[in-house]
Amino acid sequence: MPGEAPTVTVKGKVYVDLDTIVQLLGASQQRTGNRVIVRLPKRGAEDPDSEAKLSRPFIVAGIELMSTIREWRHMIITATAGSYPFLEDRAGPYGRNADSKLALVTGAAVTEADRSVLDLLNKETDLMRKFSDKYVGLRKASLGVLPEDVENDPLGLQILDCARGLSALAGSQRFQDVIACH
Structure with missing residues (x-):
């Protein structure tokens, strides 16, 4: 235009x-x-199936968000298992970056499929925040954590399963509920 x-x-x-x-x-x-x-306005009538598909800008923004979540999770695992100091100072920027990426994804959601996946991305971000808060809290309480406990944490594994399901949605460009995200 x-x-x-x-x-x-x-x-x-x-x-x-x-x-x-x-x-x-x-x-x-x-x-x-x-x-x-x-x-952005809905796609035109040139593609009657457009509302059922994920839009390209949404997929790109979603991939950026998921990359941020992956890096955040990896940092929490590495820093906690390695007993690095100042975990809260390290985790904060990742959370703010995820919030920023989530805002971009929200703005990119133009189709019904985008909006359905957006709900899952919000849930994945919430799961990651809980995972981060858990280990920041344990560090603040000066409680030791074994590396294998962090790597095998059920919440952390749920984040991975949700990410795998969301990745499959990006490949298919269609919405399908990902149970691991709930």
Whole structure:
């Protein structure tokens, strides 16, 4: 959809008014606190099956979120098993990064399939946060944890199973419930 928007350059970066972009795209926006969710319009009638498919931007954003969760889980396992100090300081940025990626995924959800998978991605992020909080709490309480206990933690294994199921959805580009995410 062609259109023009005025820009402003600040310190070498080009900025465009968000309201103008939303209008040009025929999108809608939702503002909550310091966050803005932009919802792109539904796909046209060129593909009657489009609502049943995962959109490409959603898949890409979902993969980025899942990569962040994988790295976060690995850091918790490595840091806890290795008794590294300051686990809370290490875990915090991963949680904030996951929140940021989840906001991007939320904004990219345009089809019914996207919105169904978004629910699973929210659950996966919640599972990871519980896993992280558990081991940060154990560290704060100065309780030792064996490496195999962290690696075989049922919650950590559930996160892996959920991730595998979500990965299969990205490959098929269709929604199917992933029981491990619940």
